[in-house]
Amino acid sequence: MAMADFGTHPEGREMLRREGAIRPLVLLLGEGIESPAAEQAAKALMTLSASDINKVCICMSVFILMYSFRSNF
Numbered sequence: 001m002a003m004a005d006f007g008t009h010p011e012g013r014e015m016l017r018r019e020g021a022i023r024p025l026v027l028l029l030g031e032g033i034e035s036p037a038a039e040q041a042a043k044a045l046m047t048l049s050a051s052d053i054n055k056v057c058i059c060m061s062v063f064i065l066m067y068s069f070r071s072n073f
């Protein structure tokens with residue numbers, strides 16, 4: 001996935017975060033462990049998490065996703 005490769009550079013990680021790529025990647029994780037899209041999203045998020053601010057953004061996106069699931073039950 002090009003996004004995972006692009007995220008290997010500090011400028012790329014910053015740009016992807018700024019452009020809002022983290023939340024859609026987190027949402028892709030909901031496709032399940034057998035989904036190729038979820039696997040690629042997990043790889044991209046792992047690469048993006050090399051930045052501390054991206055770690056915070058990833059955690060916030062996961063929290064929002066979990067909260068939305070919880071409120072649907």
